[in-house]
Amino acid sequence: MSYDVAVIGGDGIGPEIVAEAQRVLQAALKQYGKSAEFTSCLAGGAAIDAVGHPLPKETLAAAHKADAVLLGAVGGPQWDTVEPELRAEKAILGLRQSLELYANLRPIRVPAILAERSPLKAEKVTGVDILIVRELSGGIYYGERQEGAVQDGVEQAFDKESYSVPEIERITRFAFRAAKLRRNKVTSVDKANVLATSRLWRRTVEKLAATEPEIKVNHLYVDNCAMQLILAPKQFDVIVTNNLFGDILSDEAAVIAGSIGMLPSASIGSGTGLYEPIHGSAPDIAGRGLANPLGTILSAALLLRYSLKEEAAACLIEAAVDKVLEEGYGTIDLVQSGMTQVTTSEMGRLVERQIGKI
Known part of the structure; x- marks a missing residue:
């Protein structure tokens, strides 16, 4: 069985953290003989640059068709001066409204x-x-x-x-x-x-x-x-x-x-659910491997729980995240005395590996 998940990397650290969430989501489903097909979509500043609008019709169509939508983050200072109706953040409001969340x-x-x-x-x-x-x-x-x-x-x-x-x-x-x-x-x-x-x-x-x-x-x-x-x-x-x-x-x-x-979120309504971490696009650390992907990974767990009704797979991700933290690994925002600092991708791989052990 395969699920259709629309994926919006967005801006700043968005593509980095979403990539790790995709990795972990796929690993969790695999444990139960299932998988996800990911459809990449544009939204936010990246969409403004590409097509002149923060929420292209193609993205909306893919979101409505999908079983769930996984989003990274949108926005950044380079799009702060555009017309109010074209701001990158309008993509989020537009998705929520169109999907009736x-x-x-x-x-x-x-x-x-x-x-x-x-x-x-x-x-x-x-x-x-x-x-x-x-x-x-x-x-x-x-x-x-x-x-x-x-x-x-x-x-x-x-x-x-x-x-x-x-x-x-x-x-x-x-x-x-x-x-x-x-x-x-x-x-x-x-x-x-x-x-x-x-x-x-x-x-x-x-x-x-x-x-x-x-x-x-x-x-x-x-x-x-x-x-x-x-x-x-x-x-x-x-x-x-x-x-x-x-x-x-x-x-x-x-x-x-x-x-x-660390914080995930789920937006739910009568249409396709939307899942995203609550933080912003953090353009100052984009591309440096410093972003914490756990909020997005835990958003993927909520996606499994609420949209795909895969409770066991959701619990598996949450348990894997807890175990990686207990073993003393953390990105720069989490690391403290006695912990080992890891990059964005290393954290994703650690959670993926832990899923296979539980």
């Missing part, structure tokens, strides 16, 4: 071997296991906007935040389903003391919570949640929140793990 999952786990890398005390973060469920298709990122308007000689801009009850119900139900597979606790994050959309969000979550008595649901304002993630991150199980707050909080939570290079 409404839930972004960002797991944050801190194994003991990496606890010392965290800016927080090791005892505070060892064993942290949080799943942030971010609403992905609504809110301020997709709302009406205006920039560059001049009124009475003053330049102005605005971005409109809007949510409907069905949008909030859909993401909340997703978070509840996820919690049932974990520790049955959901923290809903909003700014209901100020924002009308947040008051609607809280009322909707409370109504649904009343139908799920086995799940413990609590509410935090976004500023308090940001503080609690630093003060006591172990208190969290599943966090559900809107598009803007989820974007900010998940990047904050990523730092708890000691390196943003």
Whole structure:
């Protein structure tokens, strides 16, 4: 059995880290007599340079046809001055919208071997296991906007935040389903003391919570949640929140793990799933073998779990990553006293080799 995976290397370190994720994904499937066929696609700055648009029609077509999409990273300073509608990052928003992806999952786990890398005390973060469920298709990122308007000689801009009850119900139900597979606790994050959309969000979550008595649901304002993630991150199980707050909080939570290079993500909806690490394209280290591919490799594990329904292969990748770290190997962002520093490709090969041993 073979799966069709659309692969977007993108910009900066994207092609390097995606290559290692492909290697590991193929190795994991091979253990179960299966394989993947990879279709390379252009998006982001590379697509702007090649065809003048960050998300070519051919890429969208391949994404819709595929069983899943694996993405590296897009963007870089050389494309920051293009027209707003042609920015490299528009590729991500376009894919999410076209594929009707409404839930972004960002797991944050801190194994003991990496606890010392965290800016927080090791005892505070060892064993942290949080799943942030971010609403992905609504809110301020997709709302009406205006920039560059001049009124009475003053330049102005605005971005409109809007949510409907069905949008909030859909993401909340997703978070509840996820919690049932974990520790049955959901923290809903909003700014209901100020924002009308947040008051609607809280009322909707409370109504649904009343139908799920086995799940413990609590509410935090976004500023308090940001503080609690630093003060006591172990208190969290599943966090559900809107598009803007989820974007900010998940990047904050990523730092708890000691390196943003370790964190994967999955974007899921009614269409093909999209899987990518949460970090950027890091053009300053591109091509130098310094990039950490583990966030992308772990994104491939999520791809196996959620899109291909290959749970055993997903667990195999995650176990292999943990074992390589336990054996003391790390890229430059992870290495500490007593560890052996390896390159991007060496890390990929180590995980691939470990898969064959488990």
